[in-house]
Amino acid sequence: MKPPSLEPPSAEPPLPAPVLDMRHVSVSYGAHVPAVLGVDLTIRPREIVGIIGESGSGKSTLAHSVLGLLPKTARMSGTRFNLAGTDILKADRTALAALRGPAAAMIFQNPMTAFSPIHTLGRQLTDLLWRDRDPSGAQKRARIVAALAEVGIPDPVGRLDAFPFQLSGGMLQRVAIAAALLMQPALLIADEPTTALDVTMEAQILHLMRSLRERAGVSILIISHHLGVIAEICDRVAVMYAGRIVEEGTVEAIFRAPRHPYTQALFACEPALVPTGMRRLPVIAGEVPRPGASLCDFASRCAVKAARCVEQAPPWTRSGEFPGHHVRCHGSALSGSPPSGRTP
Amino acid sequence: MREQPPLIEADRLSVDVPGRGLPFLRRAPLSILAEVSLTVRPGEIVCLIGESGSGKTTFGRALLGLVRPSSGRIEVDGVPLPDFSARSFRALRRQAALLFQDPVSSFNPRQRIGAMMAEPRAIAGVGSTRLADIVALAGQVGLSERFLARFPHALSGGQARRAAVARALSVTPRLIVADEPTAGLDVSVQGGVLNLFLDIREQHDTAFLLITHNLSVVRHIADRIVILYLGRVVESGRADDVLRAPRHPYTRALLDSEPVPDPTRRRAEPPVIGEVPSIARRPAGCEFHTRCPRAQPRCRSEAPVLADEAGGRQVACHFPLPGAVSIPAPGRRMAKS
Numbered sequence: 001m002k003p004p005s006l007e008p009p010s011a012e013p014p015l016p017a018p019v020l021d022m023r024h025v026s027v028s029y030g031a032h033v034p035a036v037l038g039v040d041l042t043i044r045p046r047e048i049v050g051i052i053g054e055s056g057s058g059k060s061t062l063a064h065s066v067l068g069l070l071p072k073t074a075r076m077s078g079t080r081f082n083l084a085g086t087d088i089l090k091a092d093r094t095a096l097a098a099l100r101g102p103a104a105a106m107i108f109q110n111p112m113t114a115f116s117p118i119h120t121l122g123r124q125l126t127d128l129l130w131r132d133r134d135p136s137g138a139q140k141r142a143r144i145v146a147a148l149a150e151v152g153i154p155d156p157v158g159r160l161d162a163f164p165f166q167l168s169g170g171m172l173q174r175v176a177i178a179a180a181l182l183m184q185p186a187l188l189i190a191d192e193p194t195t196a197l198d199v200t201m202e203a204q205i206l207h208l209m210r211s212l213r214e215r216a217g218v219s220i221l222i223i224s225h226h227l228g229v230i231a232e233i234c235d236r237v238a239v240m241y242a243g244r245i246v247e248e249g250t251v252e253a254i255f256r257a258p259r260h261p262y263t264q265a266l267f268a269c270e271p272a273l274v275p276t277g278m279r280r281l282p283v284i285a286g287e288v289p290r291p292g293a294s295l296c297d298f299a300s301r302c303a304v305k306a307a308r309c310v311e312q313a314p315p316w317t318r319s320g321e322f323p324g325h326h327v328r329c330h331g332s333a334l335s336g337s338p339p340s341g342r343t344p
Numbered sequence: 345m346r347e348q349p350p351l352i353e354a355d356r357l358s359v360d361v362p363g364r365g366l367p368f369l370r371r372a373p374l375s376i377l378a379e380v381s382l383t384v385r386p387g388e389i390v391c392l393i394g395e396s397g398s399g400k401t402t403f404g405r406a407l408l409g410l411v412r413p414s415s416g417r418i419e420v421d422g423v424p425l426p427d428f429s430a431r432s433f434r435a436l437r438r439q440a441a442l443l444f445q446d447p448v449s450s451f452n453p454r455q456r457i458g459a460m461m462a463e464p465r466a467i468a469g470v471g472s473t474r475l476a477d478i479v480a481l482a483g484q485v486g487l488s489e490r491f492l493a494r495f496p497h498a499l500s501g502g503q504a505r506r507a508a509v510a511r512a513l514s515v516t517p518r519l520i521v522a523d524e525p526t527a528g529l530d531v532s533v534q535g536g537v538l539n540l541f542l543d544i545r546e547q548h549d550t551a552f553l554l555i556t557h558n559l560s561v562v563r564h565i566a567d568r569i570v571i572l573y574l575g576r577v578v579e580s581g582r583a584d585d586v587l588r589a590p591r592h593p594y595t596r597a598l599l600d601s602e603p604v605p606d607p608t609r610r611r612a613e614p615p616v617i618g619e620v621p622s623i624a625r626r627p628a629g630c631e632f633h634t635r636c637p638r639a640q641p642r643c644r645s646e647a648p649v650l651a652d653e654a655g656g657r658q659v660a661c662h663f664p665l666p667g668a669v670s671i672p673a674p675g676r677r678m679a680k681s
Contacts, residue, residue, distance in 0.1 A: 198395040199598060199603075200598065207611075227531070228560075228604055231603065270531055271534070
């Protein structure tokens with residue numbers, strides 16, 4: 001069996017219009033608690049983009065901002081924030097609500113809490129189709145059954161009368177993906193979609209997501225702190241730290257030649273990459289600081305910190321031999337060694 | 345490996361729960377844990393592995409008496425527990441501590457961290473609850489004095505995990521049973537928790553029973569591995585042997601399911617499909633045959649027995665994989681002979 005291609009299927013020019021286009025987008029909670037700082041992110045049709053980073057790095061805030069799911073205290077700003085052609089920054093509540101579903105849909109970390117426990121799955125999935133006023137109940141039901149079959153639910157008709165507690169976590173995550181796909185979204189946002197699942201189910205869900213890109217043509221933004229998950233399905237990867245994207249590139253660039261000291265440290269900590277027989281496992285000492293507290297937020301934990309790291313903001317520079325590989329660091333061009341424990 | 349007498353030994357431990365049905369009718373009991381035997385020696389780290397529903401958490405709880413075993417025997421230092429009464433288990437728990445999967449929910453939200461760490465000493469009447477000694481206890485897990493006055497909600501995931509370890513250590517247990525000790529932690533801090541376990545073992549010769557499904561963690565810390573499927577041991581042995589050359593197809597499937605952080609080694613197909621069957625409807629014969637890529641007609645009718653092999657290894661399979669052939673595991677492994 002040939003391993004799936006690493007190339008995004010739409011690599012040839014001219015590039016189609018992006019599904020998600022963010023330029024210098026910032027989100028803060030209240031006036032004084034920044035969570036996301038000046039993020040640039042573009043997702044093109046049928047592309048799978050991953051975001052990695054520790055808890056507190058702003059990954060989930062970024063994902064929620066796309067769907068307008070942030071709490072009322074959150075403030076968004078930016079020079080451009082387009083989702084499927086609609087400007088999110090100018091959209092009011094009604095416009096945002098209309099985007100949820102057709103433009104972007106989300107699957108959450110814990111499928112057990114993503115559904116109402118007191119309604120059948122069939123009822124909940126039918127409710128999602130409330131906008132379709134014309135089709136009959138039978139037509140809606142047929143669409144739901146088809147969607148459940150598509151994501152590999154055995155006996156989809158029987159499952160319509162089941163309550164969430166009657167399904168396992170893996171099956172419910174499949175139903176959540178089916179629910180998202182019912183809306184035929186241009187972008188599927190998955191926030192740690194396999195963290196609550198067993199490895200055997202994780203492998204199946206990742207396989208399903210990859211095949212949906214081929215079959216349904218959906219773009220996927222996946223958030224994970226699991227490097228194995230990111231390597232398995234992403235075309236492009238953005239590394240977030242303290243609200244900023246500190247490195248971005250193709251999955252090969254990030255996994256073959258990580259440049260930012262933070263990315264390198266993350267790889268060094270990954271237990272699957274640490275050689276066995278080491279007496280102690282590596283860690284990144286300290287914690288993610290409050291975003292924007294210093295010019296380079298990683299300086300306080302960085303192993304290769306220099307004087308200019310606290311004097312000047314690190315520039316966003318092109319790096320290495322991989323196209324589109326960028327890194328926000330002063331010293332990255334010099335210290336671009338592969339992470340320890342890996343061989344080229 | 346040290347061949348010491350076992351610190352704790354579970355012999356054919358089973359846990360049954362009442363089956364479904366009306367209470368006044370006879371209900372066939374459901375067996376969540378079926379005759380699981382396991383020994384932990386002093387200073388040994390044993391990892392119990394399996395998917396959700398495999399009974400691994402139940403085993404940890406049954407071993408310490410939080411779930412009442414239905415049958416079997418538990419020996420501590422070669423002395424069997426007289427019965428499974430609350431009193432017997434209370435004596436056992438003087439020597440063993442349990443780390444719960446979610447540390448924050450195992451804390452009292454209105455109790456300060458320092459008081460929480462001191463509480464087991466006050467209850468057991470051992471050790472000192474003086475501030476200086478609690479500070480020293482917190483220091484052992486890498487928490488400074490300023491954390492003692494905090495409430496649980498003010499701790500990060502890694503700090504909460506450390507506080508839970510400090511509470512477990514407060515009565516210097518000889519065995520720590522840890523349920524998914526790295527679940528929900530960032531990779532940048534989970535190494536710290538595992539290093540802490542290794543330090544504790546070094547200093548106190550504490551033994552660990554780690555219940556986990558994170559195989560990449562197991563690889564670094566386990567001395568021995570026990571793999572459960574539907575409440576039964578399907579394979580066990582020294583960690584190196586089992587990880588290098590699994591004998592049971594289920595172990596192989598678990599190892600292959602772990603995604604590799606290398607985009608050039610993507611899998612075309614998931615290594616195993618389907619999910620763990622319900623314990624209410626255990627498959628006949630070998631219980632893994634419904635998902636096993638190597639299943640033969642015999643597997644559907646005849647249940648394999650857990651057979652002892654050389655090197656302290658056990659496997660329950662009619663057609664085990666050849667133990668010697670080794671497929672490179674994820675990551676780069678140092679040559680170790």
